[in-house]
Amino acid sequence: MNERTGSPVVAFIGGGNMASSLVGGMVARGGDPSRIRVADRNAPNRERLCASFGVQCFATPEEAVDGADFWVLAVKPQGMRLVCNDLAPLAQQVRPVAVSVAAGITSRQVADWLGGAVPVVRAMPNTPSLLGAGMTGLYANEHVEEHQRAQAGELLAAVGEVEWIADEALMDAVTGVSGSGPAYLFLMAEAMADAGAAQGLPRDVAARLANQTILGAARMLVESGEDAATLRRRVTSPGGTTQAGLEAFEEGGLRALVERAVGAATRRGAELSAANED
Known part of the structure; x- marks a missing residue:
C-alpha cells in the first residue's frame, strides 16, 4: 500500500472478464481510475477497458506494474508461471502484494515463481462477480501485512x-463450493425448465419460472437471516406438493450427489496445483 497517499496503485495482469469486473467494481465504488x-496483449481488450473505465492500459506487464503496490494476476493457470518468472526480478526489488485469481495455483507457487518471500493473496472468485454479486474466498501467506x-x-x-x-488447503474446497x-x-x-416443459409448459415459460424462482430463493437465503434448513422447513407443508418434490430428491440421493460433485471439483483443484509443480 502507498502509505503517503493512503490509496494503493493496482496493476492487473490480464484484462479478461474477471479483471474487467474487478476494475469496474473498483471504479463504481469510487476508486481513482x-x-x-x-x-493485456490484446489491443481490443485494452481499448475496451480504457473506454469503459478510464484506466491506464499497457501492452506489457512490465509497464503496468511499474510503481504498483498490488499486482492482480488475472491470467489462466497454465500461463501463470511464465508471467511470474518474467516479473520476478522486479518483484524482488519492490515486494508488491501479488493477488492471484488463478484456480489451483498455491500461494507458495506464486511466491516461488516471483523469486521467493513475496506477499501473496490467493483469491477464488466466481462468475457472479461480473454482476457485483460474487463470492470470493481469500487466503494470505505469511508475508502479507495486516494493512x-x-x-x-x-x-x-x-x-x-x-x-x-x-488454512490454504481448504481453498480447493472453496473452489468446489x-x-x-x-x-x-x-x-x-x-x-427444472426441462422438467416443467415435460409437464406441458412452454419451454420459455418453464425457463422463466425456474430462473426467477432460483433468484428469489437466493435472495431469501441471503436477506432473511435464516439458514437454508429453516427456510426449507418453513415452505414445506406436511403432505403437500413441496414435500412430495423434496421426497423425490431425497430418494434420488440428491445430497450424496452434491457431495460427490463438490468433492470432484475440490480434487480437480488440487490436481491443477500438482500439475504446476516442478
Whole structure:
C-alpha cells in the first residue's frame, strides 16, 4: 500500500472478464481510475477497458506494474508461471502484494515463481462477480501485512462478498463450493425448465419460472437471516406438493450427489496445483 497517499496503485495482469469486473467494481465504488492499470496483449481488450473505465492500459506487464503496490494476476493457470518468472526480478526489488485469481495455483507457487518471500493473496472468485454479486474466498501467506490484507479484501469486495480462509488447503474446497457453484445452479435451472416443459409448459415459460424462482430463493437465503434448513422447513407443508418434490430428491440421493460433485471439483483443484509443480 502507498502509505503517503493512503490509496494503493493496482496493476492487473490480464484484462479478461474477471479483471474487467474487478476494475469496474473498483471504479463504481469510487476508486481513482488513474491509480488502476491493466496489462493485456490484446489491443481490443485494452481499448475496451480504457473506454469503459478510464484506466491506464499497457501492452506489457512490465509497464503496468511499474510503481504498483498490488499486482492482480488475472491470467489462466497454465500461463501463470511464465508471467511470474518474467516479473520476478522486479518483484524482488519492490515486494508488491501479488493477488492471484488463478484456480489451483498455491500461494507458495506464486511466491516461488516471483523469486521467493513475496506477499501473496490467493483469491477464488466466481462468475457472479461480473454482476457485483460474487463470492470470493481469500487466503494470505505469511508475508502479507495486516494493512495489505485489509486492502486486498477491499479490492475483492468491489465485486461481492469475501471470506478469509485460515488454512490454504481448504481453498480447493472453496473452489468446489463457490468457485464452481454457479454452474451447479445453472444446471439445476436447466433441469427444472426441462422438467416443467415435460409437464406441458412452454419451454420459455418453464425457463422463466425456474430462473426467477432460483433468484428469489437466493435472495431469501441471503436477506432473511435464516439458514437454508429453516427456510426449507418453513415452505414445506406436511403432505403437500413441496414435500412430495423434496421426497423425490431425497430418494434420488440428491445430497450424496452434491457431495460427490463438490468433492470432484475440490480434487480437480488440487490436481491443477500438482500439475504446476516442478
